[in-house]
Amino acid sequence: MSETTDLFPIEDGAMADLRSRLTEQAGESGLLDVAHRTIDSPVGRLLLATTERGLVRVAFEREGFDEVLASLATRISPRVLEAPRRLDAVAAELEEYFAGTRHSFDLPLDHSLSSxxxxxxxxxxxxxxxxxxxxxxxxxxxxxxxxxxxxxxxxxxxxxxxxxxxxxxxxxxxxxxxxxxxxxxxxxxxxxxxxxx
CATH class of the missing domain: 1.10.10.10 (Winged helix-like DNA-binding domain superfamily/Winged helix DNA-binding domain)
Structure with a gap:
């Protein structure tokens, strides 16, 4: 028996739009506690994660993104979703930093992973x-x-x-x-x- 995706193929753009709308609805419904995305940088891919309080985690690929996300689910909340738009400001400031035009960050930070x-x-x-x-x-x-x-x-x-x-x-x-x-x-x-x- 064929999978539904074989019968009704979904274009990448439509899938990304659907994912984005579902993430937005999850956030509006209070079902999203940790939003994350990855970016490319001169030091390799970075995982960025944020809570309502602010940026909570920046991880290097060598740390294992899946392990980092699992740790966030355990330590903060299991409601962890990829939500790139929530991290646009963080990504923009990091891009400016790596371009040499930003010398400090103006981001709200969530220090709850340390004490x-x-x-x-x-x-x-x-x-x-x-x-x-x-x-x-x-x-x-x-x-x-x-x-x-x-x-x-x-x-x-x-x-x-x-x-x-x-x-x-x-x-x-x-x-x-x-x-x-x-x-x-x-x-x-x-x-x-x-x-x-």
């Missing part, structure tokens, strides 16, 4: 200006806990909003890269893009 000291560090990271870097030790001092250098490293490594919350601007005391959720190549690319000292 305690990690969140405190992550909220401080945007204070490190475009084109500048700080060491893990300097960040520990700036957030009021100079002995928490390793904890700062952990906060950077678990940052759910890389690029937008610029953990790539934090280096080891000797100036070497340190770890990065997107990998050393992505961290190098971002620092070169910003001409970071």
């Amino acid at each position: 305690g000291f990690r969140q405190r560090v992550q909220r401080h990271l945007p204070d490190i200006g475009y084109g500048h870097t700080r060491s893990y030790a300097e960040v520990a001092e700036l957030v009021g806990n100079p002995k928490a250098v390793r904890a700062v490293g952990t906060a950077c490594a678990t940052n759910p909003l890389p690029v937008v919350v610029p953990c790539h601007r934090v280096l080891r005391s000797d100036g070497s890269l340190g770890g990065y959720i997107g990998g050393p190549e992505a961290k190098t690319t971002l620092l070169q893009l910003e001409h970071a000292a």
Whole structure:
């Protein structure tokens, strides 16, 4: 027996329009808690996810998009849908950033995936200006806990909003890269893009 799509083929444009209308209806009905989309960038494909509060997750492809979406469904809500339009403003600001015309982001952020000291560090990271870097030790001092250098490293490594919350601007005391959720190549690319000292 043939599938319905064989009997009544749906053009790609019509399918995209139907998906878009269903997503919009889900949002209007309160059935959409986490909207997501992917974009291409100089550091590879990125997954973007947002809640009503703001951008909640930026993920590198190497993290596994399916795993990231499953984690969002577990930690925030199972009502996760692809809804590209909801992330148009985020995509536009990232495009400007990668083009070198934007040096800071003006996006509402949802920090609910972090808590305690990690969140405190992550909220401080945007204070490190475009084109500048700080060491893990300097960040520990700036957030009021100079002995928490390793904890700062952990906060950077678990940052759910890389690029937008610029953990790539934090280096080891000797100036070497340190770890990065997107990998050393992505961290190098971002620092070169910003001409970071």
